Amino acid sequence: MTFTDLEAWKEARLLVKIVYDLTLAFPKEEVYGLQSQIKRAVISIPSNIAEGCGRSHPKDSMRFFFIARGSAYELETQLYLSLDLGFIDEAALKLLTDRLTKIRMLLAGLINHQKNQITN
Numbered sequence: 001m002t003f004t005d006l007e008a009w010k011e012a013r014l015l016v017k018i019v020y021d022l023t024l025a026f027p028k029e030e031v032y033g034l035q036s037q038i039k040r041a042v043i044s045i046p047s048n049i050a051e052g053c054g055r056s057h058p059k060d061s062m063r064f065f066f067i068a069r070g071s072a073y074e075l076e077t078q079l080y081l082s083l084d085l086g087f088i089d090e091a092a093l094k095l096l097t098d099r100l101t102k103i104r105m106l107l108a109g110l111i112n113h114q115k116n117q118i119t120n
Helices: 007-023 034-053 058-084 090-119
Strands: none
Touching: 007 034, 007 058, 007 090, 034 058, 034 090, 058 090
C-alpha cells in the first residue's frame, strides 16, 4: 500500500494546511504554547499514517495508525481549548472537528484492514 494513495493521508495532509493557516491568527505569545502543540499534533497524523504504511508487518502498521488516531483526538482537544481561549470561533471548530471525524473513520478502516491481514 502506498501512503500517498490513501484517503486518510490525503485528508490529514489537507488538514495540516488548514490548521497552519488558522493558527497564523493566534496571539504571538502562543507561538511556543498551544499553537506549537496544535502544529505538532496535526503533523503527527499524516506522518504516522505514512510510517505505518512503511512497516512490513500488519501489527506494526496498526500501531502507527493507532498513534495517528490518538493524535487526531489530541488535536481535537487542543482545538476546543483554542475555542475556550477565544483563538478560534465555533465555525472553525466545526469545520475542523468534521474533518477530524472523517479522518478517524478512514483510520478505523485502515486499522480494520490490518486486523484482517493478521487473522487471514
